[in-house]
Amino acid sequence: MLQLGFIRQHAELVKERLAIKNFPSLDLVDKVLQFDDQRKKLQLESDTIQSKINSASKEIGQLMAKGEKQEAENKKQEVASLKSALQPIAEQLSKIENKLNEALITLPNVPSAVVPAGKTPADNLIVREGGKKPALPEGASPHWELAKKFNLIDFELGNKITGSGFPVYVSKGAKLQRALIQYFLEYNIDAGYVEYQPPYMVNEASAFGTGQLPDKEGQMYFASLDNFYLIPTAEVPVTNIYRDAILKESELPLRMTAYTPCFRREAGSYGKDVRGLNRVHQFDKVEIVQLVHPDKSYDVLEEMVNHIEKLLGTLQLPYRILKLCGGDMSFASALTYDFEVFSAAQQKWLEVSSVTNFETFQTNRMKIRFKDGGGKTQLAHSLNGSSLALPRIVACLLENHQDGQSIRLPEILQKYFGATSIGV
RNA sequence: GGAGAAGUGCCAGAGUGGUUGAAUGGGACUGACUCGAAAUCAGUUUUACGCCUAAUCCGUGUAACGGGGGUUCGAAUCCCUCCUUCUCCGCCA
Structure with a gap:
């Protein structure tokens, strides 16, 4: 607040x-x-x-x-x-x-001075694009067909076990998930982030702290017997690690990363937007979070954007970076960059990461402070970003790297996956 | 899940109704001593919200001893409730 x-x-x-x-x-x-x-x-x-x-x-x-x-x-x-x-x-x-x-x-957070006016996603500014869109072979398929063809994901089975939007990853599909998680975490750790495995359920105070409550109550699954919320993102438990803390200035910046599943009700979504992996109720994501000195937060935001851009580059996927307009930003955000990758068979851009500076909006709720040089206590700034959300990355890897016979894996993934491609 | 014990400041640990926001020890910080350091000595060391103020200095008021509620003129201290931790039993990956 x-x-x-x-x-x-x-x-x-x-x-x-x-x-x-x-x-x-x-x-x-x-x-x-x-x-x-x-x-x-x-x-x-x-x-x-x-x-x-x-x-x-x-x-x-x-x-x-x-x-x-x-x-x-x-x-x-x-x-x-x-x-x-x-x-x-x-x-x-x-x-x-x-x-x-x-x-x-x-009251929502005030957007930073550079946030463009606008009402809908169409008003977002394209900051830059990278990678190149592939020329797909004749008869190229969308990822849900590829997932079936190569026996990677069973959507029907998820319907049976739980309900729609809970895909079951099978065999090489499951292994690909594990490879991606492992790669993303290692990449973040190499950049100085400390890995955490936080709880996947949080109490009300934590959900309030990062701004999910009371704004997004209906978007979270709720375990009513114990009053716990299933996390919609690792941002919630990870940022709350330092709730109510007064840090030393020398401890900043604090950099944290975590892999967690994410649970989202996505109430009201339907149609082709939710086809396959485009939008699901449970998905895997690796997140990065930083708590920083207020003077540094916008530099850190750029640094995080660059960090994620580089990561996307190694996956050899065409991407673009958007600066969100006022109307498309979240309640708690001061400035947000979205990353989208191009889903070649669907011919559409899919959001895979969102990098945000919250300034003191979250830390004021969580009372995350530090003592500055003059001995005065002030609020730190918090930031986070996905690095990355898996389903849409998987969708794009499958679609963009299909050659008719197999799915070629980008080089960086090969050592984590243990093969150069996914065949029948 | 059952029975019992406990939760106090950065840490350890006193305090069981009235000058206790909190003894004592440790840590940290400042100053003295030193060429410097250690040791020693002296001092400082919570947070939130008000008032005063040019001031985020100083002065001053209120609140906070796990969270919430209650008893009392007065509560860290008594009562209720929730949470957490520990011990024992049960169950269990």
Whole structure:
């Protein structure tokens, strides 16, 4: 969530920027400030009375010790009237605090100054493209047909075991998954990221911390008996590792990577967008997360973009990098780059990674701070990115590298997979 | 799942109703000593939100001893509840 102090100092800027995100309730910004004013006033009243109560109570203790019972009783009366004066104020205060908090968590993050205006994915800016689109052989197939032909993925079986959107990877299909995960993790570790295996379910506080709650409640699977959410991304458990921490400045940047399955309800999706691996309810992903000094976060964002671009390059897939427009960014994001790879048989771009700077939006919720050189405590910036989400990478590997007889694997994958290609 | 014990500051560990935001030890930081270091001595060392203020300095108020609620003039200390950890039993990859 946004920092109150920032809203107070830059109310107009916040409104302008939120307009770029097409946030409809700009008046909420003014409301936040009003609520905060009321809160301060009430707190002052409440603290003043409480202070009197505290000192009176102390006196009662001293009077009792001296055996001055009557005096003590008089003081008690005094405290009783102070308390009845305090009660309505305390109630108002807690009411206004709730309203303030509710308004604050409803405000999305302000987009950074470079975020382009726009409403839909069509308004995203193409930053650059790389790789080249393959010339597919005669009779080239989409990945779901290839997956069947080479016995790599059984979609029907997943329907039986669980439901649609839960593919079963078989044999070389399963091995390809494992090879990709292994490669992505090693690649990240080589770049200085620390590997984690986090829980795949999180509690409410964690889901709130990264911004999934209350915004995306319906997108997560929920284990109601225990109040746990199945993670939609490793970002949630991994970023929460440092929730409530005050770090030393020298500990920054913290770089973390994790492989996890990801669970997404994807309510409302249907049709050809969800065909095959295009959109599934459970998928594998390797994630990178960083906690950094506020001055460095935009440099780090570029560094992460380059890191992922290089990774995509080694997979020999045609890709493009998009700078998301205000309307297509997520609630918590300040600036997001999306990576898409070209699915040659489907002739469409598929998103495989999203790299985001959240600035202090998440860390303010999670209270991830550090002590700066002057001994002052301030919020760190958080960033994350996929490196990479597997299903669409697999889809594109299959489609783009098919030659009629087999699927050629990019060189880098061969040692992890143990073969140069996937044949019948 | 059953029975019991416990959760205090960066760490260890006192404190069982009233000057305890918290003894003591360790760690860390600052200063002195030293050519420098170690040792020693002195000091500092939580966070959030208010008020005051040019100030994120200083001063000052409130809150926080696992989370939430309660009893009381007053709670780290008593009660309830949830969470977590430990021990024993059961079950189990």
